[in-house]
Amino acid sequence: MKLGASSRFAGLLVVLAVTWVQGCKGGSAQQDRPALADAPSASAPQEKPGAQGADPPRxxxxxxxxxxxxxxxxxxxxxxxxxxxxxxxxxxxxxxxxxxxxxxxxxxxxxxxxxxxxxxxxxxxxxxxxxxxxxxxxxxxxxxxxxxxxxxxxxxxAGYPFIEIPSEPGATVPRLDP
Ligand code: HEC
Structure with missing residues (x-):
């Protein structure tokens, strides 16, 4: 009797914890998204249910x-x-x-x-x-x-002809001299 009540309570806690964590992740993914458009996002897998792995490399x-x-x-x-x-x-x-x-x-x-x-x-x-x-x-x-x-x-x-890579070892990359 005592055991049943406490395990039911534990089960409820787990449900609450999971709901809370998912809520937080959803919220932070939405808030972080615009500002961190170029950064690898740890919350990426939560954004699209079913999406596997992180964002494609940039x-x-x-x-x-x-x-x-x-x-x-x-x-x-x-x-x-x-x-x-x-x-x-x-x-x-x-x-x-x-x-x-x-x-x-x-x-x-x-x-x-x-x-x-x-x-x-x-x-x-x-x-x-x-x-x-x-x-x-x-x-x-x-x-x-x-x-x-x-x-x-x-x-x-790729549409970036102005990014020039020098052909001589030792030169600065990319080429920036006038
Ligand atoms: C398969 C295509 C590809 C190859 C090969 C490639 N690049 Fe790039 N590179 C890109 C693209 C696309 C960008 C533009 C990305 C950006 O900067 O937004 C870029 C940008 C750069 C930039 C500017 C980055 C910045 O944003 O400051 C540097 C520096 C650069 N490349 C160096 C190199 C060097 C050195 C090599 C060869 C060893 C090389 N790339 C080969 C596609 C390529």
Whole structure:
């Protein structure tokens, strides 16, 4: 008798707690949504019942990281800091893999930009890595230049021709000189 009453009470508490938590999550998702449009949202799975996983990765959030890593790869290789360059390459590769799942940027015209990110992943990181592992400066310079050409052609096709990636290792990424 006593046990039955307390377990019924416990059951009610669980129901209340779940309702309360869902209410909070729903509320914060609505409030946070406009201001944090570009930030990864922890409450994303609650927004659409049945939606699995988080929001798709965003170009505007991840590309600054790609730019920084690519600049560091070039600077490190120029300083013959091959291991550090390889670490940056590995990180840049991980970011590109996330972008395979991104949406097509709104400015892109008649091109599938995420599939270009996949083509990038299959081509350039392996070539850069081989040159870094061999500590082969001329091979690295050539791989770096070819990579930058693909960076720039994607920026053009995606509707951002003004984001220019330099072809020389060691230069600032993106190019900002007049
Ligand atoms: C598959 C297409 C694609 C490839 C390949 C690509 N980018 Fe981008 N990049 C984009 C798009 C789309 C944007 C615009 C996103 C934004 O900034 O809103 C962008 C923006 C940038 C920006 C500006 C980010 C900002 O908002 O400040 C930098 C820097 C950049 N890319 C660097 C690189 C570098 C370096 C490479 C090559 C190693 C590269 N990108 C390759 C699609 C690409």
């Amino acid at each position: 170009w505007g959030v991840l590309m600054p990281d790609v730019g920084r890593r690519f600049e560091l790869i070039g600077r490190a290789a120029k300083a013959r800091r091959w291991d550090f360059a390889e670490l940056q390459l590995e990180q840049m590769e991980k970011v590109f893999k996330q972008l395979h799942r991104a949406k097509n940027p709104g400015r892109a015209k008649d091109v599938n930009v995420p599939s270009m990110a996949e083509a990038f992943s299959n081509t350039h990181p392996p070539e850069l890595r081989a040159a870094l592992m061999a500590a082969d400066e001329p091979a690295f310079a050539a791989a770096f230049r070819r990579t930058s050409e693909t960076c720039n052609s994607c920026h053009k096709m």
